[in-house]
Amino acid sequence: MATRWGICSAGRISNDFVVALQTLPAQDHQATAVAARDLKRATEFAQSLNIPKAFGTYEELAKDPDIDIIYVGAIHPVHRDLVLMFIKHGKNVLCEKPMAMNLAEVKELISAAKEHNVFLMEAFWSRFFPVYEKIRSLLQQNAIGEVKIVRAEFGANLLSVPRVVEQELGGGAVLDIGCYTIQFASMVFNGEKPESVTAKGFLHDNGVAEAATVILQYPGNRQAILTCTMATELPNQAVISGTKGIIQIPSYMWSPTSLIVNGKETKYTLPPTTKHLCFNNSTGLSYEAEHVRQCLLKGLKESPIMSLAESELLASIMQEVHIQLGI
Numbered sequence: 001m002a003t004r005w006g007i008c009s010a011g012r013i014s015n016d017f018v019v020a021l022q023t024l025p026a027q028d029h030q031a032t033a034v035a036a037r038d039l040k041r042a043t044e045f046a047q048s049l050n051i052p053k054a055f056g057t058y059e060e061l062a063k064d065p066d067i068d069i070i071y072v073g074a075i076h077p078v079h080r081d082l083v084l085m086f087i088k089h090g091k092n093v094l095c096e097k098p099m100a101m102n103l104a105e106v107k108e109l110i111s112a113a114k115e116h117n118v119f120l121m122e123a124f125w126s127r128f129f130p131v132y133e134k135i136r137s138l139l140q141q142n143a144i145g146e147v148k149i150v151r152a153e154f155g156a157n158l159l160s161v162p163r164v165v166e167q168e169l170g171g172g173a174v175l176d177i178g179c180y181t182i183q184f185a186s187m188v189f190n191g192e193k194p195e196s197v198t199a200k201g202f203l204h205d206n207g208v209a210e211a212a213t214v215i216l217q218y219p220g221n222r223q224a225i226l227t228c229t230m231a232t233e234l235p236n237q238a239v240i241s242g243t244k245g246i247i248q249i250p251s252y253m254w255s256p257t258s259l260i261v262n263g264k265e266t267k268y269t270l271p272p273t274t275k276h277l278c279f280n281n282s283t284g285l286s287y288e289a290e291h292v293r294q295c296l297l298k299g300l301k302e303s304p305i306m307s308l309a310e311s312e313l314l315a316s317i318m319q320e321v322h323i324q325l326g327i
């Protein structure tokens with residue numbers, strides 16, 4: 001039976017998520033309903049993407065019995081309230097990154113999901129790309145020896161995107177894009193808690209984080225050096241240096257289609273689409289959707305690849321970075 005997805009909000013990433021779902025077999029994935037704050041927007045979204053039901057409130061989606069899981073594609077300041085509402089209605093939830101605005105909110109969502117016995121996952125789609133799967137398998141096989149240094153960067157000029165800049169919309173480079181570099185380091189170091197977090201950076205005029213370089217230090221002389229900026233482009237690569245070799249991910253490190261292991265490159269192809277996408281490589285959201293389906297089929301309440309403990313760890317690191325930047 002197909003996994004029936006309810007789409008919460010009719011924004012840009014929701015568009016791409018539904019397009020990605022529609023690259024998968026229809027007997028496995030169906031976008032069944034969409035809800036927006038405004039019925040007209042929801043209806044237009046539903047018509048453009050062939051979704052059978054449209055609702056003008058998120059509550060109606062929460063009450064719809066014909067949904068297996070809600071995808072929350074709304075901006076992050078509203079994640080907490082929306083995810084709590086869906087959980088309290090007994091719905092499984094895949095919530096866009098960052099899961100919430102701070103550590104306390106993330107903890108609250110995790111306890112609510114556990115209390116109501118529903119599946120919850122933070123939508124770090126990168127983790128499910130074939131390149132990331134290959135990296136995990138290489139690390140498990142000890143293919144590059146002991147990992148000593150991880151470097152990753154995400155920089156783009158996003159100063160004209162209100163959601164990324166404005167404080168009340170959840171703005172700031174750390175929450176929006178730095179999180180990708182932090183989750184990358186955390187995956188490579190197997191969800192281990194760093195022994196220290198050091199951050200230097202700049203605030204934008206309105207007080208949100210414009211740029212930051214974060215050093216995560218781990219016991220045994222290991223570290224991650226991570227840079228994010230919403231003011232300029234960066235090469236957007238990642239590198240893992242081990243005692244016996246080097247793994248490189250060329251741009252975009254968060255949605256990669258190429259992997260270089262000790263100088264040898266392998267290319268990967270994303271599912272094709274003819275439909276409009278708002279972001280680069282977005283049909284790669286299909287890997288995450290299929291992973292969630294597999295978790296639900298197994299009756300899991302969290303993902304073994306993007307666990308709730310790790311969402312909590314990432315939120316605690318980002319909070320510490322914000323404190324050190326003066327936020």
Ligand SMILES: NC(=O)c1ccc[n+]([C@@H]2O[C@H](COP(=O)([O-])OP(=O)(O)OC[C@H]3O[C@@H](n4cnc5c(N)ncnc54)[C@H](OP(=O)(O)O)[C@@H]3O)[C@@H](O)[C@H]2O)c1
Nearest residue numbers: 009010011012013036037073074075076078096097098163
């Ligand atoms: N995985 C990825 O590659 C990726 C890429 C981009 C963004 N994201 C994440 O996805 C989320 C949404 O990003 P986006 O670029 O899709 O954003 P967006 O298009 O600007 O907005 C998404 C939706 O947020 C909803 N929303 C709810 N309350 C709102 C409020 N008070 N003000 C404005 N909008 C409100 C709106 O829903 P209605 O339609 O109901 O009005 C809007 O359509 C963010 O958390 C972001 O970090 C992930």
